[in-house]
Amino acid sequence: MLRPVPIVLALLLAAGCAGTGDEGGGDTGTGGTGPITFATGRDTTAYLQPLLDRWNQAHPAEKVTLLELPEAADEQRAQMVANLQARSSRYDVLGLDVVWTAEFADNGWIIPLERGLFPLDRFLPTAVETAVYKDKLWAVPYTTNAGLLYYRTDLVKKPPRTWAELREQAQAVTKKHDIEGYAGQFLAYEGLTVNFTEAVQSAGGQVVSPDGTKVTLDPAKASTALEFLQRGLREGWIPKESLTYKEEETRLAFQEGRLAFARNWPHAYGPAIGRLGGKVGVTRLPGLDGPGSSTLGGANLAVSASSKHQQTAQEFIRYFTGLDNERRVLTEGSFPPVWTELYDDPELIRRFPYLPVLKESILAAKLRPASPTYNQLSLVIASSVAKAISPPFTESADDVAASMRSELEEIIRTQ
Template identity: 55%
Template sequence: MRWMRAAGRGLLAAAVVLAGYAGFDARAGGAEPVGRGPMTLVTAGDLTGYLPPLLEDWNEEHPGERVTLVELPDSADETRAQMISELRSGSDRFDVLNIDVAWTSEFAAAGWISPLERDRFPLDTFLSPVVDTATFDGRLYAVPYVTNAGLLYYRRDVLDRAGVKPPRTWTELARQARTLAPRHGLGGYAGQFLPYEGLTVNVTEAVHSAGGSILRDDGDRVTVDSDAARAAFSFLADGVREGWIPRDALGYKEEESRRAFQDGRLLFLRNWPYVYADASAKDSKVAGRFGAVPLPGPDGPGTSVLGGSNLAVSSHARHPESAADLIAYLTSERVQRKVLTEGSLPPVRAALYEDPGLIAAHPYLPTLRRSVLSAVPRPKSARYDQVSLAVQAVAQDVMALRQTPEQAVARLARELGAISRTG
């Protein structure tokens, strides 16, 4: 599933653990602490292939604490399901976990991952918003490893020809998509509008860009019944009704939308930073003819949702001390640099976004930094999967013009209220 890939372009495996924590080996009668030893890291499929060399470097330096990589399907939903199946059973098959940022609250509330000591990890060197994705109920349950934020890609050649700048507001986006795109045989604007996690992301971004929210207090308070949410749904519904969001876009995930833009069929695209490298490739029809800016909002720059992955330790981890050392290695500046240069993934270390050499090779870094610093997590909830499904179902009906924005917000508030009262 590409939203996790680019929020991972190839989600990476990693591990994290409570410093000083030592488990006891039940197979040895609980007599001996077993803080160190071999580990198993589990992740969704590593599509970039850069991770094994990093782990081999670790294994060469730590022969008694070797890491075995377990790759689950590239689909985020399948990865989540397999992880949960093992965790619920109490299995120690997975020592350390690479989890999507949106799963942290659910896994923490269920007791599947261990809380962590903040001072064990260099959190003050990270981009500040990413740390919030790793917390639940005021405690740190994971450590950020890869971050992400949505960007607005635009056809620079088309806008330059018209003498206009990239849109900063929804009104400007709608006007340019409605008027300029048809002159060049292009669709106006697309995001990820198929009912799946990507649609939850797009809706959450629109709601926050308008100044609202969906949930507060780690999922215990429903806040979606607001003028901001109605404005967000109106923005999306108007795009379909007026034609500047193509009907085809209602079936787009990350890759379908990326291909539409890269093949020269769209004026504007909301997507993750991985698109920049793909759209710049030699076989891209828009190479050298596009740019990227922060997402627009109603009255100025909008708000992105944070993507990426966090590193967590299973509550049944066998060798937590080794895992603590591994996470220190994986979040070191040297390895984080390779996350970007070899994995094409946005790192969490703030200093790397100001490195002149990296900016020369990855021109979108300053824009991405601004987007990350103003970004927000997806709604936090111990029942996040249910929350996301409710958002998707309501948004699908709005964009299919089966419900008005007013009806949709009222319905979503009711459904989220019911979810928050369960469990």
């Protein structure tokens, strides 16, 4: 149930009309009410429409229409950017990948939001950080995410905590059983950037500073991360087929019993249990000397600067990120919610046993840099790593790490 907006706050929203044009790039203001459109990636679990129907029944004059964009994040971003650059009012509420916040804010495509409207103190703090840029709140956390290590409990007695243990166990399993060892997302796209970034973090390093203004990549730690992946592919406990894997291919390979270990997001848990039953275990990603660090994922909700109904859009976001809906995000959509208390709910833990591990992974996860040029940075990282881990491995890890650092510095220097 929505909490009433305080009268003073409502007046502040209306008064913000004149100022929003400068910061948000539009001249429509925050006072507009009326029907809105919610643009987001394709709903593959069909859980969204019932939530929208509940809003529409209570707000007949401010109905929300779901506009599904492509499933692939790159295609979603391309369509949103084209719309926002044209200053079209077709989109009101935007479902943004957490790495887009800085870019969309910097370009004036979304408006800053009033922190007091949302119970941010009850959200996971790492999730809130993804919605903040230059000390302003530009979106509201809707889902969060962290990479996990899936493993076969019937083949592995104790899950690995380090890369050395993962290597040893993967090699032992592949020798004893007709199954491959370990795979992540190793195709040259954002998923490879994430996997490499996690490896660097799990070796004690960092690629770019959190504010996106400085390359912090230590070539030695980057080489260590690359060598971990190179070694697995050379020795065969990482199958070469995984060089073509995105999230879906990794999920299918694990749940079909072709992998003993897999790095994936929490959405892969339900299908894996459905196929493998009690043979599925989940733990934190391993690291160089102990548990590793995931890269934070998820989605935030923002208001288009060109929306004509920005007040309704903000009220809808308050409703959609409320506690009741966030519970449904998990139970009906299988996405990690942003409310901290849901991870400690005994009933939910019985249904989703991985929640305590996921909470620990999210709180230990690192944000990708809040940079308006993140897309360029990611392309450089993915293409560089792809060179290093592709057979016949003619690119040395040291050379690739040094070259990557130079290219990243050039992008940040000219941003």
